[in-house]
Amino acid sequence: MLAPIDLQPFEKALTFREAAYHAIKHAILAGQLEPGKPLVEERLAAMLKISRTPVREALAILEHEGLIAPIYRRGLFVCQLSRAQVIELFTANEAVEPFLARRAAFYASPEQLVAIEQTISDGEASVERLDVANFLRSGRMFHAGIGLAAANPTLAQLVQRNEERVDLFVISYGKRIDAEMMRASNREHQAIYQAICDRDPDAAARLAIYHAQSIRERFAALANDESDA
Amino acid sequence: MLAPIDLQPFEKALTFREAAYHAIKHAILAGQLEPGKPLVEERLAAMLKISRTPVREALAILEHEGLIAPIYRRGLFVCQLSRAQVIELFTANEAVEPFLARRAAFYASPEQLVAIEQTISDGEASVERLDVANFLRSGRMFHAGIGLAAANPTLAQLVQRNEERVDLFVISYGKRIDAEMMRASNREHQAIYQAICDRDPDAAARLAIYHAQSIRERFAALANDESDA
DNA sequence: GCGCTATTATTTGTATACAGTTTGTCCCGG
DNA sequence: CCGGGACAAACTGTATACAAATAATAGCGC
Incomplete structure (x- = not known):
C-alpha cells in the first residue's frame, strides 16, 4: 500500500499550499489517513505531485488547528484525541x-x-x-x-x-x-x-x-x- | 530604516519556525510591525538570522490566525481590522x-x-x-x-x-x-x-x-x- | 539462538536556487 | 510639463539540495 489514497488534485486553490491543505485535511476527515499513523512529507508531496515545501506549510497549519501533532524529529501523526x-x-x-x-x-x-x-x-x-x-x-x-x-x-x-x-x-x-x-x-x-x-x-x-x-x-x-x- | 526592529532572537523554542512565529507575533503585538505595512519575508529572515523557509511557515500560521493577510503575489500585510x-x-x-x-x-x-x-x-x-x-x-x-x-x-x-x-x-x-x-x-x-x-x-x-x-x-x-x- | 553495537536508510529541519509576477522607474514622445 | 511604454528591481511561490537526527538493520560476540 504505497499510494493508498490519491489526494485528489487541487480543488479550486490559488497556491499549492492551499491545495495541499484542503487535500490533506479532506483525506484525514474521510478516514483515508488513519489516526496514529505517521504522515511522511515526501509521500504526501509525491501524491500531490508537488514538492515538500508547500506541503510542509500546509502541515504547519493543520498542526496549529490540532488535527495533526508532531514529535520532534520523528514526524507528524494524525491526532488521536483522548x-x-x-x-x-x-x-x-x-x-x-x-x-x-x-x-x-x-x-x-x-x-x-x-x-x-x-x-x-x-x-x-x-x-x-x-x-x-x-x-x-x-x-x-x-x-x-x-x-x-x-x-x-x-x-x-x-x-x-x-x-x-x-x-x-x-x-x-x-x-x-x-x-x-x-x-x-x-x-x-x-x-x-x-x-x-x-x-x-x-x-x-x-x-x-x-x-x-x-x-x-x-x-x-x-x-x-x-x-x- | 533598514532594520528598525530587532526581532529578539529565539525565546525558548525547538525549531526556527516556532521561534520565528513567536518573534514575529510579539513584534506585531508590540506595535513594532505596523498594521497595513508589508512584511517582507527576506527581511524578517535576515532580522532573525535564519532562512526564509521557517519564516514562511511561521507566516502561514499567523495568516491562519488572522493577524496578517496576504495579497496574492503582492505580499503579506499586518491586518487592519475593520x-x-x-x-x-x-x-x-x-x-x-x-x-x-x-x-x-x-x-x-x-x-x-x-x-x-x-x-x-x-x-x-x-x-x-x-x-x-x-x-x-x-x-x-x-x-x-x-x-x-x-x-x-x-x-x-x-x-x-x-x-x-x-x-x-x-x-x-x-x-x-x-x-x-x-x-x-x-x-x-x-x-x-x-x-x-x-x-x-x-x-x-x-x-x-x-x-x-x-x-x-x-x-x-x-x-x-x-x-x- | 539471543542480545548488544555499529552502520545504513529514512526523514525531518533548514538553506539555497530558480522562475514568474508585480511594482517602480526611467526614458521618450507629445 | 505630462503621460505611456519598456526596462529593471524586488519579491513571492515552488523546487531542490544539504545536514543532523532518529529508526531500522545487520553483524558480531557470547
Missing part, C-alpha cells in the same frame, strides 16, 4: 452552539436557509447508504451553515474546527455509528432548522443545547462500549 | 468570557490565582509608566490566566486570539489609550479576580459580561472620536 479532550470540545460547543443558533434565527437569509436544508438532505441520504464519512461531513456542513447564518465568523470557525476534531475522534476509534444514531442526529438538525425558519430564537437555542447534549451522551455510550474502561 | 470585525470579536467574547469566568471560579487552583493576580499587578504597573503595549499584553495574559483556570483550552485559545486581534486594532488605529481607561479596565479585572477567589461563579460571570461590555463601549467611544464617521 476522551477528556473530546469532552472538552463538547463543553465548548454547548456554550457556543446555542448562541449561534439563536443568532441564526435572527439573521439567516433565505439562501442560507436553503443551504442548511441541503446539508440535512445530504445527511439523510448518507443514512441510506450507510456512508459514515459523508454523514459526518454533512453534519459539519450543517453547523457551518448555522455559523454562517449567525453572522459571527469567529465563533462559527471555532465550532467548525471542533466538529472536525470530534469527527476525527469518531474515525480514530473506529466506533461504528449505527443508522439509528445517524437518524437521531438528523432529526435534531431538522428541529433546529425548523426553529430557525420559524424565527424562534429561544427554541433554536434550546434545541441546539439539546442536540449538543444528545451527541455527548451518544458518544459517551459508544466510548464506554469498547476497549478502555 | 470596526465591524472588531464588533464581531467583542460579540464572540461576550458569549465566551462569562462562561470561562464561571468555570474559573469553580476550578482555579491557588497557583493559577497567583498567576492571575500577577497579571493584574503588571497591568497596574503599566499605567504608571503609560506603557500601552505592556498594558495590552498584561490584559491578554489576564484573560489567558482565566482561560487556563477554566480548564477549557479550546475556548481559552479562542479568547486569547480574539484579544490579540482586538489589540491589533487598537495598535492599528493608533488610538491613544489614556490612563483613566487603563485604570478602569484594571479595576474590572480586579473585580473578576476577586469573584473567582471568592468562588462565586455567578458574580464572576456577571462581572465578565460587564467587563466585555465596558470595553466595547470604551472602544466605541474611541472609534467615534477619530477620523471615519
Whole structure:
C-alpha cells in the first residue's frame, strides 16, 4: 500500500499550499489517513505531485488547528484525541452552539436557509447508504451553515474546527455509528432548522443545547462500549 | 530604516519556525510591525538570522490566525481590522468570557490565582509608566490566566486570539489609550479576580459580561472620536 | 539462538536556487 | 510639463539540495 489514497488534485486553490491543505485535511476527515499513523512529507508531496515545501506549510497549519501533532524529529501523526479532550470540545460547543443558533434565527437569509436544508438532505441520504464519512461531513456542513447564518465568523470557525476534531475522534476509534444514531442526529438538525425558519430564537437555542447534549451522551455510550474502561 | 526592529532572537523554542512565529507575533503585538505595512519575508529572515523557509511557515500560521493577510503575489500585510470585525470579536467574547469566568471560579487552583493576580499587578504597573503595549499584553495574559483556570483550552485559545486581534486594532488605529481607561479596565479585572477567589461563579460571570461590555463601549467611544464617521 | 553495537536508510529541519509576477522607474514622445 | 511604454528591481511561490537526527538493520560476540 504505497499510494493508498490519491489526494485528489487541487480543488479550486490559488497556491499549492492551499491545495495541499484542503487535500490533506479532506483525506484525514474521510478516514483515508488513519489516526496514529505517521504522515511522511515526501509521500504526501509525491501524491500531490508537488514538492515538500508547500506541503510542509500546509502541515504547519493543520498542526496549529490540532488535527495533526508532531514529535520532534520523528514526524507528524494524525491526532488521536483522548476522551477528556473530546469532552472538552463538547463543553465548548454547548456554550457556543446555542448562541449561534439563536443568532441564526435572527439573521439567516433565505439562501442560507436553503443551504442548511441541503446539508440535512445530504445527511439523510448518507443514512441510506450507510456512508459514515459523508454523514459526518454533512453534519459539519450543517453547523457551518448555522455559523454562517449567525453572522459571527469567529465563533462559527471555532465550532467548525471542533466538529472536525470530534469527527476525527469518531474515525480514530473506529466506533461504528449505527443508522439509528445517524437518524437521531438528523432529526435534531431538522428541529433546529425548523426553529430557525420559524424565527424562534429561544427554541433554536434550546434545541441546539439539546442536540449538543444528545451527541455527548451518544458518544459517551459508544466510548464506554469498547476497549478502555 | 533598514532594520528598525530587532526581532529578539529565539525565546525558548525547538525549531526556527516556532521561534520565528513567536518573534514575529510579539513584534506585531508590540506595535513594532505596523498594521497595513508589508512584511517582507527576506527581511524578517535576515532580522532573525535564519532562512526564509521557517519564516514562511511561521507566516502561514499567523495568516491562519488572522493577524496578517496576504495579497496574492503582492505580499503579506499586518491586518487592519475593520470596526465591524472588531464588533464581531467583542460579540464572540461576550458569549465566551462569562462562561470561562464561571468555570474559573469553580476550578482555579491557588497557583493559577497567583498567576492571575500577577497579571493584574503588571497591568497596574503599566499605567504608571503609560506603557500601552505592556498594558495590552498584561490584559491578554489576564484573560489567558482565566482561560487556563477554566480548564477549557479550546475556548481559552479562542479568547486569547480574539484579544490579540482586538489589540491589533487598537495598535492599528493608533488610538491613544489614556490612563483613566487603563485604570478602569484594571479595576474590572480586579473585580473578576476577586469573584473567582471568592468562588462565586455567578458574580464572576456577571462581572465578565460587564467587563466585555465596558470595553466595547470604551472602544466605541474611541472609534467615534477619530477620523471615519 | 539471543542480545548488544555499529552502520545504513529514512526523514525531518533548514538553506539555497530558480522562475514568474508585480511594482517602480526611467526614458521618450507629445 | 505630462503621460505611456519598456526596462529593471524586488519579491513571492515552488523546487531542490544539504545536514543532523532518529529508526531500522545487520553483524558480531557470547
